[in-house]
Amino acid sequence: MVAVYSLEDIKRALSDVEMTPHIEQGFVAYSNNEAVVPPVGELLFDDPPGDTHIKYGYIKGGDIYVVKIASGFYKNPEIGLSSSSGLMLVFSQKTGALQAVLLDEGYLTNVRTAIAGRIAAKYLAPKNIQAIGVIGTGIQARMQVEYLKEDTTCRDLFVWGRSDGKVAAYVRDMEKAGFKVTSVDSPALVAKNCNVIITTTPSTIPLLFADDILPGTHITAMGSDTDTKQELDANILGRADIVVGDSLSQCRERGEISKALAAGLLEEKNVHELGRFIADKSSRKIRDNSCISVADLTGVAVQDIQIAAAVCQQLAK
Amino acid sequence: MVAVYSLEDIKRALSDVEMTPHIEQGFVAYSNNEAVVPPVGELLFDDPPGDTHIKYGYIKGGDIYVVKIASGFYKNPEIGLSSSSGLMLVFSQKTGALQAVLLDEGYLTNVRTAIAGRIAAKYLAPKNIQAIGVIGTGIQARMQVEYLKEDTTCRDLFVWGRSDGKVAAYVRDMEKAGFKVTSVDSPALVAKNCNVIITTTPSTIPLLFADDILPGTHITAMGSDTDTKQELDANILGRADIVVGDSLSQCRERGEISKALAAGLLEEKNVHELGRFIADKSSRKIRDNSCISVADLTGVAVQDIQIAAAVCQQLAK
Numbered sequence: 221m222v223a224v225y226s227l228e229d230i231k232r233a234l235s236d237v238e239m240t241p242h243i244e245q246g247f248v249a250y251s252n253n254e255a256v257v258p259p260v261g262e263l264l265f266d267d268p269p270g271d272t273h274i275k276y277g278y279i280k281g282g283d284i285y286v287v288k289i290a291s292g293f294y295k296n297p298e299i300g301l302s303s304s305s306g307l308m309l310v311f312s313q314k315t316g317a318l319q320a321v322l323l324d325e326g327y328l329t330n331v332r333t334a335i336a337g338r339i340a341a342k343y344l345a346p347k348n349i350q351a352i353g354v355i356g357t358g359i360q361a362r363m364q365v366e367y368l369k370e371d372t373t374c375r376d377l378f379v380w381g382r383s384d385g386k387v388a389a390y391v392r393d394m395e396k397a398g399f400k401v402t403s404v405d406s407p408a409l410v411a412k413n414c415n416v417i418i419t420t421t422p423s424t425i426p427l428l429f430a431d432d433i434l435p436g437t438h439i440t441a442m443g444s445d446t447d448t449k450q451e452l453d454a455n456i457l458g459r460a461d462i463v464v465g466d467s468l469s470q471c472r473e474r475g476e477i478s479k480a481l482a483a484g485l486l487e488e489k490n491v492h493e494l495g496r497f498i499a500d501k502s503s504r505k506i507r508d509n510s511c512i513s514v515a516d517l518t519g520v521a522v523q524d525i526q527i528a529a530a531v532c533q534q535l536a537k
Numbered sequence: 538m539v540a541v542y543s544l545e546d547i548k549r550a551l552s553d554v555e556m557t558p559h560i561e562q563g564f565v566a567y568s569n570n571e572a573v574v575p576p577v578g579e580l581l582f583d584d585p586p587g588d589t590h591i592k593y594g595y596i597k598g599g600d601i602y603v604v605k606i607a608s609g610f611y612k613n614p615e616i617g618l619s620s621s622s623g624l625m626l627v628f629s630q631k632t633g634a635l636q637a638v639l640l641d642e643g644y645l646t647n648v649r650t651a652i653a654g655r656i657a658a659k660y661l662a663p664k665n666i667q668a669i670g671v672i673g674t675g676i677q678a679r680m681q682v683e684y685l686k687e688d689t690t691c692r693d694l695f696v697w698g699r700s701d702g703k704v705a706a707y708v709r710d711m712e713k714a715g716f717k718v719t720s721v722d723s724p725a726l727v728a729k730n731c732n733v734i735i736t737t738t739p740s741t742i743p744l745l746f747a748d749d750i751l752p753g754t755h756i757t758a759m760g761s762d763t764d765t766k767q768e769l770d771a772n773i774l775g776r777a778d779i780v781v782g783d784s785l786s787q788c789r790e791r792g793e794i795s796k797a798l799a800a801g802l803l804e805e806k807n808v809h810e811l812g813r814f815i816a817d818k819s820s821r822k823i824r825d826n827s828c829i830s831v832a833d834l835t836g837v838a839v840q841d842i843q844i845a846a847a848v849c850q851q852l853a854k
Contacts, residue, residue: 222640224541261578263593263602270633274578274591274604285580287591289604289626291633305634307626309606316587316608317622321638323539 224321225535230328233534239527243335244498246279246526250467251495255279257521260470262446268295271446275521278313284532285311288524290329294422304330304359308528320532328531332523334363336466336494337418337440340515341368343497344464345416345438346507349374352399353414355407355428355451356421357381357390360442364418366397377401378410408432419443419451426453435510442517444475452476452514458485462513464492467520475518541638542852547645550851556844560652561815563596563843567784568812572596574838577787579763585612588763592838595630601849602628605841607646611739621647621676625845637849645848649840651680653783653811654735654757657832658685660814661781662733662755663824666691669716670731672724672745672768673738674698674707677759681735683714694718695727725749736760736768743770752827759834761792769793769831775802779830781809784837792835 225233249255261274270293278285290306297303304326310319322328337360349372354361357379365377377399381387391401404410411417411432419428421443430453433439439460443451457463457480465471468491472478480486494515507513542550566572578591587610595602607623614620621643627636639645654677666689671678674696682694694716698704708718721727728734728749736745738760747770750756756777760768774780774797782788785808789795797803811832824830 224638256580258578258580261575261591261593263573263575263595265595265602265630265633268631272593272602272628272633274593276578276580276589276591278580278582285582285589287606289628289635291628293631293633296632299632301632301634305632307635307638309624311589311606311608313582314585314610315613315616315618315622316582316589316610317618318606318624318640318642321541321624323635325635 242526246522247495248499250522251493255522277521286525286528332527334367337364338367344513351376351414353378353410353417355419357386360420429453430455438513440515441476445518454480454483454485460514461511464515466494470518476516559843563839564812565816567839568810572839594838603842603845649844651684654681655684661830668693668731670695670727670734672736674703677737746770747772755830757832758793762835764791771797771800771802777831778828781832783811787835793833
């Protein structure tokens, strides 16, 4: 029977792999058209509200292809369950045969998403981070900061969330993780105190507005991955000096960039694709102290391909 | 950990379920807009040639949703492997959580595809089947006939295939299954001898032409499920008295009907959707002795939903 790995197996394997370079290479391959990544499959549910995304694809000339199913059911915490779940499937590119089932319960998606944020910050964040701001109090609100921690000495963290209880839990957890955490009463107050902001909510109305953003700020917006979710007012992208999307074709359809394009506040020619931005140094703007940048992460199957491939290789050792 | 079922488990469960009514109900639910079935996800491979289809969806108000991954790698038999493989995943519609992994190796797809053919023949085939014709010698060439056997006393079978070796194996197998099998040198000779024809190949050029088809013939074309595959010359559909597709939205994009529409030989208003054809007796043409009918089966996720649901229910007993 095909290899079926539990979350425990996967976490153990992952602890022995330095994933960030793999994901970074994945973005570059994607922007170089070396990856086959069809449009995201989507199932939407009304009652209870939820969405499931199916991301799939392969790197040309590789050994495997990957299908990833990830869902977010946002009322799950009310019944004591994680809002996110899912699995990844690894198949042979030569025979189509299923090789491994990674029952990661959405964990690999969380990791590759957090790593994409780390990569965006690596190329876009100001050199001197005065404080890190987080909008939201869920899994990514934690993991994005944990991964960012690798690349900065800044330990000042501001957070805003809708639920007082969740904010309190977040403050407790992140203080344990070594941060000095300040919870504030509005997203605007996060922006007023921070020059790196990570937005991590499933909001469908803008939470941050252009006038709130300090000069020199980098924003990683990773919460919106459908055509209905939106965390940033489109004027933020309109006024930003640098706008980077993880996938131009996806960002046309979903996420923050799609809203700003539709509002006529942003032109597609001014949107950089992350992999191209990484690979082509000449395309990168020289960042000055007042530069405002936005990275819009909708999640690309190439991240799933890379993390699944690396984990499978480790598990097979 | 989530329940993972092997092919053996699945076959055992399936043997205790009468699946045909479930699949038939699925088609009806689909045509009544009670099913959510987004467009098929597709990955194509060049070297070796292969395709993977991802079909997914749910019946509104049900307990589960299903994601099915099925691939066809047509050179696999050269290295001793089955050309088709795959699995089905069953998730909760209430929490998104994975409930069961059905490692069916493509078997459930084969079964639900064969059952769709049986259903098409039930509503469309002439009352007196003089001989059954099969184009192709693969898995579906066998299973379609096996399932059709339930509803007819006809045991005369004509077959055409490209490979002499595969034809010989097919003849041997189907004679064991109780048929009198005649292999012929061309698809046209199958048509000249049969008033029910099933086409089961991954051909990309037409194999059957309008002038070959006897009056009173029913054709189930199930081989073409992409926009490049085609088994029937479009004139067959143009001249047919009844054309039924399993999914109008899919048949616009892929399969035989899409070719005939694109060629201007068929109008969409003359295409019936299978579920509607089953449910709405008034829409059915009275079949006379000279009536030619075509059922174009591209494979709909609702079949996967129904078979996965029934198998899971049986396995949980």
